[in-house]
Amino acid sequence: MKKFVYILLIILFTFSGCQKTPYTQRSQLVLYSYDEEIRLGENAAQEILAKEKRSKDKKKIDMVKRVGDRLSKVTDANYNWEFYVIQKDTLNAFCLPGGKVFVYEGIFKAIKNEDQLATVMSHEIAHALARHGLERMSMGQLTSIGKVAISEAAGLRGNQAFDVAFGIGAQYGIMLPYSRSFEYEADTIGIKLMKKAKYDIDEAVNFWRNMKKAKKTGSPMEFMSTHPTDDNRIANIKSIIKNEKGIDESY
Numbered sequence: 001m002k003k004f005v006y007i008l009l010i011i012l013f014t015f016s017g018c019q020k021t022p023y024t025q026r027s028q029l030v031l032y033s034y035d036e037e038i039r040l041g042e043n044a045a046q047e048i049l050a051k052e053k054r055s056k057d058k059k060k061i062d063m064v065k066r067v068g069d070r071l072s073k074v075t076d077a078n079y080n081w082e083f084y085v086i087q088k089d090t091l092n093a094f095c096l097p098g099g100k101v102f103v104y105e106g107i108f109k110a111i112k113n114e115d116q117l118a119t120v121m122s123h124e125i126a127h128a129l130a131r132h133g134l135e136r137m138s139m140g141q142l143t144s145i146g147k148v149a150i151s152e153a154a155g156l157r158g159n160q161a162f163d164v165a166f167g168i169g170a171q172y173g174i175m176l177p178y179s180r181s182f183e184y185e186a187d188t189i190g191i192k193l194m195k196k197a198k199y200d201i202d203e204a205v206n207f208w209r210n211m212k213k214a215k216k217t218g219s220p221m222e223f224m225s226t227h228p229t230d231d232n233r234i235a236n237i238k239s240i241i242k243n244e245k246g247i248d249e250s251y
Contacts, residue, residue: 021130022076023189030131031138037131038079041098045082048102055085055105064103067117071125072099074196079128083121091214095124097133110210115203118194126189132182183227184236191240201241208234 019028032040055061068083079099089106096102101124103117111117127133187204194201212230228236 019131021185021189023192024130024185026185028131028135029138030134032131032134034078037134038098040134041096041100041128044096045100048086048096049084053087055087057085057087057105060103060105060108061085063114063117064101064121067114067121068101068125070197070199071118071122071193074193075125075129077129091211093120093124095128097128097131099125099128101125101128110207110214112206112210113203115194115200116207116210118197118199119190119204119207122190122193122197122199123186124190125193126186127182130182130185130189132186136182180228183233187233187237188240191237191244195244201244204237204241205234208237 019030020026021028064083064085068081072079072081077099081099081101083101084103086102086104088104090104091107091110093101093103093107101121103120107120108117111120191201191204194204208230212234215230227233
């Protein structure tokens with residue numbers, strides 16, 4: 001299985017490096033154009049709005065719009081930013097490609113002020129800026145190509161044991177670690193956006209402590225999750241904040 005993961009990594013890195021993420025300047029793999037990105041985001045947003053109920057809580061709606069407008073102005077991204085509050089008691093928020101941000105009412109259980117809401121929204125906006133969704137889709141495409149190439153070369157096409165080993169190797173050796181790295185990267189970019197928009201970046205730590213308390217059950221083991229554990233995330237955010245406080249505002 002390790003051999004399959006190693007070969008797949010070679011395939012992935014062969015196609016990467018032509019683009020850089022904003023702020024962190026990481027080389028990344030994205031096989032989608034700007035027009036495709038916008039179309040994917042708009043189509044997905046319409047599907048979500050067709051099946052989910054929008055919030056009627058004016059206070060929450062106004063706060064999300066206010067924070068979203070303030071953050072989006074410092075992104076320099078050519079997106080048509082839109083911000084929605086969904087009437088569902090879920091501890092969640094997300095941003096689609098192209099700048100469509102959705103915040104669930106349930107996450108306000110962990111939000112005590114606008115700086116903490118800015119923590120949530122800057123993190124999700126950062127995912128869009130770094131094109132993480134498209135990068136994950138691109139990696140999935142190349143993973144499929146890599147599987148076919150390796151199975152053909154090894155004479156294992158259609159071999160069930162190979163399919164299982166390759167799937168496990170790709171999932172736990174590449175996709176999940178990359179997903180966690182996307183989360184850490186979004187935290188880094190998000191803190192930078194908060195700072196640039198003149199929000200209190202120390203509130204990011206307080207928000208994630210609130211999130212940890214708000215969860216009814218503990219986080220899954222980090223190895224088997226797309227997200228870092230709460231404690232690891234909090235420790236990493238503390239480190240990011242410490243670094244940001246030592247950086248001049250003109251970064």
